[in-house]
Amino acid sequence: MLRTLRFDAVLIQAVIAGALSFAHLHDLAAAAGQDGWKAWAYPVSVDLLLVAAWRRMRTDAENRDAWLWFAIALIASLGANIATAGLLDLHNVPAWLRILVAGWPALAFLGGTLLAHAPAPEPQAPDPEPLEQPHIDPAPDLTVERVPEPAPELPSAEPAPEEPDEEAPPEPAPAAVPAPPAAVSVPPALLDHARKIADAYRVQTGASIDAATLRARLGVPAALADSIACQLA
Structure with a gap:
C-alpha cells in the first residue's frame, strides 16, 4: 500500500532557507573573484561545516x-546573506573580504578535521543490578518428642482377701485397661496448617476430620497425626 505524501511546513521552510543561503554564498564567492566551480564549492563547504558542528554538539x-x-x-552564512542584500557593492568588493573568502577553504578544512577526529565521549555503562535470590521458606522441622512412660505403680499393701466360700462363684478377672497413647509435641506452624486442613474438610464433608485422613493429608507419622487430631477435637 502506497504511503500518502505529507508536506511538512518546517521541512519546506528549511529547504527554502538553505537554497537562498546557498545562492548568497555562491554570489559572494563569485563577486570576490572565485569563478566557475569554485564559487559553487564555497556554499557546500560552509553548509558541511555547519552540519558537522551540529552533529558533534548533539553527541x-x-x-x-x-x-x-x-x-x-553560522556567521559565514549570515554574513553572505546580509552582504548580498544590497549593503555591499558586489562589483567593488573590498580587499579584506576577498582575503576572507580566499582563506575560507583552509579554515573550513581545519574545522572539519578537528570535528571529525575529536574523541567521542564514552557512554557510562549502568551498574549491574544484583540478581535477587528467590526466597524459599524453609519447611517446618517436624520433631517428634516422646514423653517417657510413667513408672509402674507398686501394688498397695492391702489385707489379704478372705477365702471365698466354696458355694460362691468365682469373680471374673478385671479387663485390662489399654494404656493411653504417648503424648507427642506438635510444632505451632504444623498445628495451624492442620487446623486449616480440618476446617476445609469440615466445609466439604460436614464432619470432623479423623486421624487417618489427617495423616494422609499431612504425611506425618501416626503418633503425630493422633496427637494433632486430639488437639483439634
Whole structure:
C-alpha cells in the first residue's frame, strides 16, 4: 500500500532557507573573484561545516570546539546573506573580504578535521543490578518428642482377701485397661496448617476430620497425626 505524501511546513521552510543561503554564498564567492566551480564549492563547504558542528554538539553538548565552529559557519552564512542584500557593492568588493573568502577553504578544512577526529565521549555503562535470590521458606522441622512412660505403680499393701466360700462363684478377672497413647509435641506452624486442613474438610464433608485422613493429608507419622487430631477435637 502506497504511503500518502505529507508536506511538512518546517521541512519546506528549511529547504527554502538553505537554497537562498546557498545562492548568497555562491554570489559572494563569485563577486570576490572565485569563478566557475569554485564559487559553487564555497556554499557546500560552509553548509558541511555547519552540519558537522551540529552533529558533534548533539553527541557531546559540552564540546566547546563544536560550538566554536558552529558559530563560525553560522556567521559565514549570515554574513553572505546580509552582504548580498544590497549593503555591499558586489562589483567593488573590498580587499579584506576577498582575503576572507580566499582563506575560507583552509579554515573550513581545519574545522572539519578537528570535528571529525575529536574523541567521542564514552557512554557510562549502568551498574549491574544484583540478581535477587528467590526466597524459599524453609519447611517446618517436624520433631517428634516422646514423653517417657510413667513408672509402674507398686501394688498397695492391702489385707489379704478372705477365702471365698466354696458355694460362691468365682469373680471374673478385671479387663485390662489399654494404656493411653504417648503424648507427642506438635510444632505451632504444623498445628495451624492442620487446623486449616480440618476446617476445609469440615466445609466439604460436614464432619470432623479423623486421624487417618489427617495423616494422609499431612504425611506425618501416626503418633503425630493422633496427637494433632486430639488437639483439634
